[in-house]
Amino acid sequence: MNAPLTKIRPELVCPAGTPAALRTAVEAGADAIYCGFRDETNARNFPGLNFDQRELEEGIRFAHQRGAKVLVAINTFPQAGRTPLWHEAVAKAEGAGADAVILADLGLVAHTTEKHPTLRRHLSVQAAAANPDAIRFWVETFGIRRVVLPRVLSVPEIAAINAEVACETEVFVFGGLCVMAEGRCSLSSHATGKSPNMTGVCSPPSHVVYAQDGDELVAKLGAYTIDRTPKGEAAPYPTLCKGRFSAGGTIGHVFEDPVSLDAVQLIPALVEAGVTAFKIEGRQRSRAYTQAVVAAFRKAVDDHMAGRPIAADMTRRLAEGQTTTAGAYKKTWR
Amino acid sequence: MTDMTNTPATRSTPTLVMGPVLFNWAPERLSDFYARIADEADVDRVHVGEVVCSKREPFFADRLPEAIERLTRAGKTVVVDALALPTLKRERQSVAALAGLDGVEIEINDMTPLALLPAGRRFAVSPLVNVYDEGTLGWFAARGAWSVALPYELPTASIERLAAEGARLGIETQLHVFGRVPLAISGRCYHARVHGLAKDSCQFVCNQDPDGLEVDTLDGEGFLAVNGVQTLSDACTAAGDEIATLLGFGVGAFRLSPQSCDMVAVAAIYRALLAGSFDGAEARARLGAVGLALPLGVPMMSGSWPATAGAASPR
Structure with missing residues (x-):
């Protein structure tokens, strides 16, 4: 399996909780930014965070001028009786020029497929598509182009998925760590x-x-x-x-120690496993944090793609004193 | 891809459902349970099959056909459940085998079976599948769902809307009314972790806890329970007067999730509640005599669940 020439250059997908964080992440080397609207349509609905439509349009213009993409997360599950708010979010994202929407709810995916057929659709981690059959369902039924994989899979399982599915996969490499299958936790x-x-x-x-x-x-x-x-x-x-x-x-700690995810040293294995995009968690974090993490991962990915080793202490100071883990990517975690 | 043979949702009597056994009960115990439910329980429908952990599946596999046969002979509709979180090859094979079965009703617990079910094959949707809104419910109805059990965390207003939408679409909506509430599923086995073991060498320690293993706060209050890779509420939901509200919404089926108590007696209590013969207080009093060792709670739909649940009672 030694084929460095065909290695995919992975896309670094970085969080932006604010327009300022978006600009910071783009300048620090993000290939793509993900963000959401300032309401309950996205899974980081924290006070003082997120974008209105004008901010999104400006952010997308800024990113596109610098060769970066913007992915809009509309990844909560609509409340019965209030689905228009989620439908409008998809229309607003498309109108603002988003490169893709990240969706979790089946009904919303179906709506988007029908009403916005040319808008690229990514499946959120919140949809918990955890095996090739489930992914095949989403791809064949709704033309999903990329699936964000739940954090319950090991690297060999991710490789096996990529060998079977006809879409891109994205995995989390840094930040908060869900120990439950995402989107399936109450x-x-x-x-x-x-x-x-x-x-x-x-x-x-x-x-x-x-x-x-x-x-x-x-x-x-x-x-x-x-x-x-x-x-x-x-x-x-x-x-x-x-x-x-x-x-x-x-x-x-019955479920998990107070740890966060750091898979920087697994970048070579994840590239080998055929992963298309690496995602950094943390739309709620500060600009300084975003800058430091994005820059570190930019360097790690670039070093790996250039055949250089990834420095052992690359991300140590970024965890801010927290212990880190490679989570489910190592099978012993289970 | 549309199956127009959905079961009509308008029925004169509500359906009482015995959900799948979520815990690791010994094969003999499971056989006895299904035999007794077949012979004695006043329920319309009984779920069988392993939902939580594929490692448990082989133990009951050779007894499963007999259980299905006995339940069917007793006039119960039998529904076979698929795994909730299949990731391994053998888990996918298990789901594929189920999807290929003819002559039984099946319930999906994630989206995996939808890639494997033949077009037009009807199926039921479990509360572990995210159905939060009319769009999702409508999509499932068009794809062949005849019954959709609503997620545990739905607020009352959503249940009301989705029950009405289900009626409009001609499919049954269902709600969990008794049993510990499944809250999360993981790749990690917490039973093994608590016992200092790994999932791959778990020694099946979850079989020591027929209702799950209690997880208490450091103040000694009941909070959660773990069941292998699954986390549930500590309190056992026991809907009472909520039943009348749910019937008014048009909810057509009511799910009892088996715990290690007299589930025949539990079924009788809920049949009486559904018929209006008992009120919630009477039902609750009678649930005190079914041999249940868990605190009683109310459904999450109330929105004030933690405050009123027995989950806060000291042990």
Whole structure:
């Protein structure tokens, strides 16, 4: 399988929560930017984030002038009775000149296929298409051009998928890490009534309460204690699946440690596996963070494509003190 | 690709459904369960098949035809469930084999079967498939879905709209009314992780917990339960007066998700609720005597679920 000449040059897909972050990411070397509208049609519906139509048009103009693409995420599941808001988002994205829309809901994909046939359609990770048959369904039925793969797959499984499917694949390489199949998790709903699928948020800050209890800081999400930290230790944000709980007589991180994803050293293996695009998570992060992460991954991808090794400490300072993991890409994670 | 033989949604009596057993019950226990449901339970429809973990599938495979036969002979409609998260080759083969079966109803738990089902083949859609809006419901109806079980986290307003839309389309809408609520599925096995094992060498430790393994907060409150790669609520949903509301919306079928209690008695209680013979308080009182070791909760549709659920009760 030694065929360096036919190696695909992977596309670096970078987050932009604001117009300023979009410009920053383009200038730092992003091949494509993904962003969303300022409402619940996208899965990063946080206060102060995202784009209105004019900002999107300007952002797309800026990116296109510099050879970068803009992908618009419309990847929540429409509320019954309110589907026009999601339909309008697709029309607005097309009108603004988006290079593709990233969709999760089957009904919205069907609508887009019918009403906007020439608009390129990517399948969001929230649709959780996790094997070649499911992907084939989306490609054959709706002309999906690229599937963002759920973070439950190992590198060999990703390679096997690419050998079978007739569309591009995109994988997450850095940032927040879902441990559940994305788009199939109602844990946040259970604790707060707000969920990624319905409202575009997970473990939202509006439901976080910190309280001192003796020598411990208690971090609660809704009514539930997600973690307790001794005085003086850094208290992690109470993301539900990264909390500490008691199960089977032991106390610990039942689902996942408070880690984030860093697959920079897997870039060669993922290129070899036929992945088309590498995605960086973090539309909610600062411009400085976006700049640093995009620049690091630009260099890592360029180094690899030029036959140079990827520096071992490439991303160490970017995780901001957090422990990182290669997640499901390594089979032992399971 | 359109199958116009959908089952009419307008029925005089609502349908009571025994959902698939989500937990790792021993083969003998499963056989006994289906035999008793066949002989004694007043339910219209019974789901069989493994949803959560393909590693459990071989244990019951040789007993499955007998269970189906017995349930069918007892007049129950049998529905065979597909896996929820097939990724391995053998898991895809399992789904393909199911998709190729004739003469049984099947329920999809993700989109994989849709690539494999022959055109025109009808199917049911489980609550693990994301049906949030009219567009998705309509697409499924046109593709051959005859029953769609709505996702667990849907608010009341969405249930009302989708039930009405289902009626307009001539398909059944269904809601989970009893049992721990499936909240998430993962590539990682939490049962194995809690026991210090990996998924590939799990020793099937999930068979120690017929209702799942409780995950409590550090304050000792019940919160969640794990079942292999699946995470569920700690509380066992037990809809009461919500049933009347759901009937008013036109929800046509009501799903009981098996727990390790007397499910024949649970079915009888829900049949009475559906008939209007009990109110919610009466049903709840009677559910106290079915041998259920879990706190009772209310459906997520209320929007105030965590506050009112038994999930907050100390253990």
